[in-house]
Amino acid sequence: MRFFSVILFALLCSCVSLFARETQTVVSIENENKELSGMIDMHMTGEIPLKNASVNLVSQDAWLFFDNVRPSEVIEKYASMIKVSGEVLQPGKNSRVDVFLHGTVIIPHDENYEPLQVFTGENYSGENRTYLVDSCYQDLESFDNAIRSFKLKRGYMATLANESNGQGYSRVFIADNEDIDIPVLPHELNGKVSYIRCFRWEWVSKKGWCSSGAGCYNEIDLTASTWYYSWSADRESLNDAEFVPIKQNWGWPGFAEINSKSNVTHLLGYNEPDRPEQANASVEKAIGQWPQMMESGLRLGTPAIADNLNWLYSFLDECKKRNYRVDYVAVHAYWGGSGGAQVVTDGNGNISPEKWYQKLKAIHDRTGLPIWITEWNNGANWTHETWPADEASKQQKQLTDLKGILNVLDTCSFIERYSIYNWVGDERALVVGKDDNGNYTAGGAIDQKLTPAGEYYRDLHAPMAYNPLKAVVPTYQVVTPELEASYNMNSRAVEVSWTDYNGELTDEYVLERKTDDGEFEELISGVGQLKNQYSEELKPTESHAYTYRVKIKSGSEEKYSNEMVVDVPIVKGTSDVRYGVATLSDLVWKYFFFEDGAAYSTTPAVVFGGFSSATRTLLSYHLQGTSTNGFRFKFTPWEYQNVTELPKAENAPYIVATKGNYKWGDLDVEAGDVRSVNDEWKKVTFTKPFTEAPVVFVSPSSAKVTSPSFARVRNVTKEGFEVHFTREKSMTGSFSRENICYFAIVPGMTVVNGKKIKVGKTAEVVGELSNKAELSFDGTYTDPAFYCTLLTSNDSFTSNLRYSGLTSEAVTFMKQREKSAGASGTSALDQVGWMVIESGAIVGTGNIETTAEEGTLKIFPTLTRDILDVTAEWGTRIFIYSVGGSLVKNLVYRGISFSVCELSAGMYILRTDKGESGRFVKID
Known part of the structure; x- marks a missing residue:
């Protein structure tokens, strides 16, 4: 399946200027002062093209070509013989001196030349405006979303996009041979252009070079390469070779550096994202950064894979889903014998050009894009071929094999560029130099010279790189928001x-x-x-x-x-005491809101009354953000259980009460808070003594302690009680101080707003399963909400109090102790306080859920200092928790890796809104 549609030649012809251009070809100009005017291309093919002669270019469409002399030599030897409208040639000021295949073209365009003219009407009608080269136009003012036709002068490239940052639908137009006139913009851009960037085009050949060493520029000269890259954005275009920046990996080079480059037209994606020692990027990570690649306006090449074609194909498929522009495919091809990504040898172990062609064609057929081979050679030092023993025979083999491969690359119309890699064994080198020991090797940078294969590469007149018949127009499909x-x-x-x-x-x-x-x-x-x-x-x-x-x-x-x-769960009621039962199906924070118009005048106390028994997972409550308008809370599992999700929803009965002492119906109550509680017992005195010892419900209220903990009371009297926090036995270290809320209510019965309420206590008879308590309400309570709390502390175990079998007339409850330090020891029997309320409304889950399909969560690396890669369904909500259950980060998955630099060292749990989970460790 093709990723993009190919430009039809007929369509291309309909868009180019129809004015005739005259072409003249001579070997040289001798003993003549020649003047060129009008639309003319003058080609000089000789090695000494100007002899006692001069050329004056008097019109912007009069171009002068040195077919076999490179730009640096033209500037050095012939600049004084060339004038632009009578003025001395000044490259970069009054003219362009550019690469044209293996020679030079001189274009009489000054530095302020504006190659693009746009129109607000179709067929070049309406208002018009022109644009300079290199400037990135992101504010088109009155021309924003108003352009409907344009004219682009020959020798330039223009990128138009319908988002002002270069994103959205974008398309690259290249006027390589003639002016391009577009009387009616395609639907995707017609009246929708918000971004324009123009570039100077150069007519490089397919043949290039890759190097970042001290000998880089010399190697380019020795091999007569017409373009190069350096695995960075650290260099510039040369007189004789166009530079291509690369986004080497996720972190560098930065986009500011890339976008500041002038006299460049292309940008390469990550280098070997499928290799851990190179870019080491998932498809999702690369996709996440691709919109920033598009912001450059440059012609874009895929990340260059080492050997994983599935990575490449997945990347292109994901780009297609998002309408991301990709203009060409980049691959590495150290193809030879066994050990390489592709075996391209024949039955005798010799390199097979035909197999090279078949492998490349398969990539082109799958992608539909032109191909750049940004690293390649005749195998590599990790592939296995038969090589002769002596140096001369090795060089001859490399020359023979290279000729066959280059013939394939130069005759394949879908191969756009290639840059050979020199450092995979001396026998495969094109350029060698002296090393520190005076020996000629591929890595030597002193006294560099060409091998026989290098001489062939130097003398090779490769065809033009860009082929408009193989260029692509980005297709567009409507994407789901x-x-x-x-x-x-x-x-x-x-x-x-x-x-x-x-x-x-x-x-x-x-x-x-x-x-x-x-x-x-x-x-x-x-x-x-x-x-x-x-x-x-x-x-x-x-x-x-x-x-x-x-x-x-x-x-x-x-x-x-x-x-x-x-x-939006609403806590009903307007009185001082309100209540409900929340049903939570996960471990993330849930918000609950007080009825509109019934906010508390001061921050109320919020407490919880035990857990239901839907699961055996030991839980604790964490409360946070209580205000006059509402509160939020969540379940935190005990850490030793390694629980990252609830297997079933659990009920959480809660009470919200105005702080102070007052009557609720006929029952005396007091609600308040206690600050700075830790694992030491702290005495709390009621503001006003009760007539008898009340039932006291306590819950943590500040969530300063992110690990699970449990507030427990003892010595409950009419005057007050003692409270402290317990935690898992296996946990060590000091216990951070936490705030609690309490709600105390005397035993008895009352009716509030027509609903029966009963409060009571058991004897000290409640223990674990074998000592569970069965309680009868001695009456019928329709749709009851049930609350229970431990009133004594007869052992040192941390325990949940859980209820089950709740009916309108009875309930069962028991202690459930944590066993992080083992199961030895006996849980004591304790007294339990309880309360049952008729018609205790279940207010809902508080969940925020999506209807997206379930995906497969992958986290890598599981040990990281900075960046975390996640594979998940696009749009998945991601929550990261500390092992203590505290939510430390949340985001929506957009196919991009993300930073966890701000997290402290330790283990973290990552959970999605689709119920998937995993772990990773953050290290310093």
């Missing part, structure tokens, strides 16, 4: 955002919402753009699940985003 939504506790608003990779190619978007199981309704609509945001204030009086989605229209196509469900 990606939506996120969350509820802001402070503003009481749902905040919705979505990314529409179609950008301005979306004719219209419609944001829709449904409440619970109702029908979707339109909220807003508008014209498409890449990033979109919407916020709506919601102050419901009942708990609701709100589902959001966005629909886009592009041409005749419609696409819907993923749906995001935002639960």
Whole structure:
């Protein structure tokens, strides 16, 4: 399947200027002062093209070619013989002196030449404006989304995109042989251009060089290469060779350095992303950075794989899904005998040019893109071929094999460029130099010279690199937008955002919402753009699940985003004491909100009353962010269990109460907080003594301790109680101080707002499974909420109190101790306080869920200092927790690696909203 559609030759011809250009070819000009005007190309083929002569270029379309003299020699020997409109030739000032195959072209365009002219109307009508080379135009002012036709002068490249940063749909136009006139821009750009960047085009041959050493420039000269790269963006284009920058890996070189380059037209992606010692990047990581590659406006090549074609094909498939522009494929080809990525030897062990062709054609057929071979040779020092023993015979073999391979590369129309790698064995070298011992080797940089294969490479007149018949036009398909939504506790608003990779190619978007199981309704609509945001204030009086989605229209196509469900659980009531039962299915923070118009005047106390028994997972409560409008909490599993997700949803009964002492119905209550509690017992005195010892519910309220802990009381009297924190036995070190909330209520019965409430205590008879307690309410409580708490501390074990079998008339509860230090020891029997409330509303999960399909989570490396690579479904919400259960980072997966530099050293748990999880270790 082709990634892009090939430019049809007929279409190309219809877009070029139809004015005739005269071409003259001579061996040399002798004893003549020649003047060139009008549209003319003058080619001189001789080795000494000007003899006692001069040439004056008097029009911008009069071009002078030295077919067999390189630019540096033209400048050195013939600059004084050439004038531009009567002025002395000044390269870079009043003219361009550029590479043209194995020679030179002189173009009489000055440094302020504006090669691109755009029009607001079709067929070159309306307002018009011209643009300079190198400048990146991201603010087109009145021409933004107004351009409908353009003219591009010969010798230049222009990139147009419909997002102002160069992203969205973009296309590269190259006027290599003639002016390009586009009377009507294609649909994707017509009236949608917001970015323009122009470049000087050079007519390099296929033949190039790769080097970063001290001998780099000398090697380019020796081999007569017309382009080169250095595995960085650290160099410049030379008189005789165009430079191609590369984004070597995720971290460097930086895009600021890349985008500052002048006189470049192409950009290479990562170097060997499939190798751990090179770029070492996943497809997702490379995809994540590709929009920044597009911002350069340069013609873009894929990351150059070492040997993993599946990596390459996956990358291109992902680009296609997102409408990312890719202009050519880059590969490495150390192909020879066994040991290499591809075996291209015949039955006698000799290199087979035909097999080279077949392997390359297979890549082209799969990708549909022209190919650059940015590192290659006749095998390598890790491949296995039969080589002669003596040096002269080795050099002859390399020459013979190289001729066959180069014949394939030069005659294949889909091979656009190649740059040979010199340092894979002296027998394969094209350039050798003296090393520190005076021996000629491939790595020597002193007194460099060519081998026989190098001489052949030097003398090879490779064909033109760029072939317009093999260039591609990026195709466009409507991409599904990606939506996120969350509820802001402070503003009481749902905040919705979505990314529409179609950008301005979306004719219209419609944001829709449904409440619970109702029908979707339109909220807003508008014209498409890449990033979109919407916020709506919601102050419901009942708990609701709100589902959001966005629909886009592009041409005749419609696409819907993923749906995001935002639960807004409401704690009902307006009195001092409110209650409910939350059902949580995961381990992330959940928000709960007080009924609109019924905010507390001061921050209330929030406590929890035991756990249901849906699972055997030991849990603790963490509470955070309590305000007059609501609170958030989560479950934290005990660490020794290594639990990263709940197998089933658990119920969490809670009470919210105004701080102070007062009556709730006919029962006396006091709610408050206690600061700075640790593992030492702390005495708490009630503001006002009760008439009898109350039932006291306590819960941590500040979440300063991220690891699981349990607040426990003892010595409960009418005047007060003692409280401290316990934790896993296996944990050592000092215990950080934490705040708690408490809710104390005397035993008895009352009715509040028509709902029965009963509070009581057991004897000290409650233990683990063999000593579970069965409690009868001595009455019927419809849809009850049940709360329980330990009132004594007769052992040192940390324990959960869990209830089960809850009916309208009875319940069973028991202690469940943690066993991080082993199962030895006996759990004591304790007293339990309890409360049952009729019609205790279950307010919902508080979950934020997506309807995206389940994917396969991969985390690598599992030991990292800085960057974490994750493979997951695009748009997956990722949560990172400390081993103590604290949420330390969350993000939405966009196919990009992300930094974890800010995290402290230690083990972390990564969990997705699809229920997948994994671990990694952050090291310093």
